Amino acid sequence: MKVDCLIVGAGPAGSIAAKEMASRGYDVLVVEKKQEIGPPKRCAEGITKHGLENLGIELHPLCISGRIKGAALYSPSGKKVTMEGEQMEGYVVERKIFEKWLASEAIKAGAKYMVKTQAMGMERINGKWKVKIKSIDGLQEVEAKLVIGADGVESKVGRWAGLNTVNKITDYHSGIQFEMANVKINEKYIHLFFGRDVAPLGYAWIFPKAFSANVGLGILEKGAKMKAYDYLIKFIEEHEDIFKNAQPIEINGGGVPVAHFTEMVADGVMLVGDAAQLVNPIHGGGITRAIHSSIMAVEVADKALKKGDVSKEVLKEYERMWDEEYGEKTKKLMKLRAFLEKLEDKDFELLADVLQGEDIYALTQAKLSFLIKKIVTKPALLGLAKKYLMD
Ligand SMILES: Cc1cc2nc3c(=O)[nH]c(=O)nc-3n(C[C@H](O)[C@H](O)[C@H](O)COP(=O)(O)OP(=O)(O)OC[C@H]3O[C@@H](n4cnc5c(N)ncnc54)[C@H](O)[C@@H]3O)c2cc1C
Structure with missing residues (x-):
């Protein structure tokens, strides 16, 4: 198989990159190792309305499971500070629908998708990447002018391309979450709880959905006395008013890379979203940043492919664009993180x-x-x- 662009991973970053590339007329293949796009989610599913609007994305109504008008923050003793206003309005999406919808938009634009297909490794030969993929049909090779690594926090594409993609262990939050039914809380707000005994160096959250809520927490191991899971159980037990008769209907978890030190490009390779560790280092939200990174990456990729030069030097324009938009802000947020910790x-x-x-x-x-x-x-x-x- 030969394509202009192979995209590894069909999360939000991968499907937006696929749509942007396909709508510019490129031959695009997306491989996704899971048998179904979307689940299991590793996400509390919160997105701000203005974040999506700034990126020109109007959600399909079926993606929306909750509509939020603000956030309520709780100190360790229970003091509450409420954040409201246009900038705080947002959604709790249903990610398994959201991701399938993003993929369907990319397919409508002309992208090809292969699910249950894992990228296994890649080699650079004569200025092209030869990527080994494993699907239900067995092992195959894809030749691509450009590979976009949208393969999430455990990204291998960057490593295969020789990039330094590993952060310090202290820059990964451990996240654990139940989706629970019958949670009694004001569903117009997301709720965030702070304290060393609640979620050391992180926070606990309740994000209400149509008939359930995402209840989870993220911690940094260095401040923890027990496992993230045990903090979550303790949190639920200590809020009987909220969780009496509530039950989990799903359990999920994952790492959140809360610092961005990663190189984003190599010859013929670009990393987007969590693969480039682009989440907001304060609250760990990464969906809109993942989408924005893909939009920027494709703008640069398009120029590079038209010029017939996808060298690292040319693709570095993407890193510069990212830095211009988020570099200063991320540095300040890292300072704030150090203070809060x-x-x-x-x-x-x-x-x-x-x-x-x-x-x-x-x-x-x-x-x-x-x-x-x-x-x-x-x-x-x-x-x-x-x-x-x-x-
Ligand atoms: C507990 C938790 C809660 C979170 N809550 C929020 C939140 O409320 N709001 C928010 O904005 N962000 C949140 N985030 C962060 C958010 O989930 C990520 O930033 C976002 O999913 C990044 O999108 P992505 O497309 O870059 O990566 P992902 O969504 O991780 O997608 C990567 C895809 O690549 C696939 N893949 C990986 N390797 C291969 C391979 N070799 N071959 C083929 N496919 C491969 C994976 O299966 C996956 O589908 C949360 C994260 C966690 C862990």
Whole structure:
């Protein structure tokens, strides 16, 4: 088989890249190792409305399982700060439908898909990649001018292309989640819970859906006294008001790469989405960033293929575009992450006293000055702020 572009992985990053490439007239093949696109999800399924709108994506109504008007944040003692407003509106999607819908849009644009087909390795011969794939028909080889690695957090494509794709273990959150039925909570909000004993160096969440809710948490192993699963059970047991008579209908989990140090391109290779570890390092959301990275990558790939030059130097334009849009912001969010990781429960209580919803939204947008102004009124936090947030 010969194609212009082989895409490994049919998550949001892979299917958007496929649609963008196919609609420009390229011969595109997507291989997905799972037998079904979508499940099992490794995601709380939350997306902001403005995040999708900025990328020109209008969800098919069947993808939407919950409509959200804001977020409620809880300190370790239960103090609540509410974030509302247009920027906070969003959806809890049904990922198994969302991913199939994205794939169907790519197929309509002309992309070919092979499910239950795993990329096994690749070699560069005479300026083309020869990729071994294993499907129900056995082993085959695909020759591609360009390979897009959209193969998620455990990406192999980057490694096969000789890129340095591994972050420090301290830059991966362990996520564990139940989807639960009969959860009693305000379904117009996503709910986030903080505290060293709740989810060390991370947070716990409840994202309500049409007739269930995603209930999970992400932790950093270095701050943990037990496994993520045990923290989740404890969280559920400690909130009887919310979970009395609730039951899990699904369990899932996965790693979240909360730092982006990865090279994104090699000769004839581009990494997008989680394969390039592009999630927001503060809240771990990665869907819109995955989609945005694919849109950018294809813009560069298109020019490179037209020129007949897919060398690393030419594809590096994609890295520059990403850096221009997200580089500064990500650096600030990493600083904020370092600061938040140092906070004890008593510090979270102080923050809950001084921060309003709009301050917290500004923080997620890397506007650290809001936090610094508020912290000046709390001497107990000033030392940490000086060390981690102020240059
Ligand atoms: C517990 C948890 C909760 C999360 N919650 C949210 C949230 O609420 N909102 C949000 O925006 N983000 C969330 N994220 C992050 C989000 O899920 C990811 O950022 C997003 O899925 C990235 O999309 P992707 O297409 O890059 O990768 P993925 O969705 O991981 O897709 C990669 C695909 O590649 C396939 N694949 C891998 N290797 C091969 C191979 N060799 N051959 C063929 N196919 C292969 C995989 O099967 C998979 O389908 C969460 C993550 C976790 C772990």
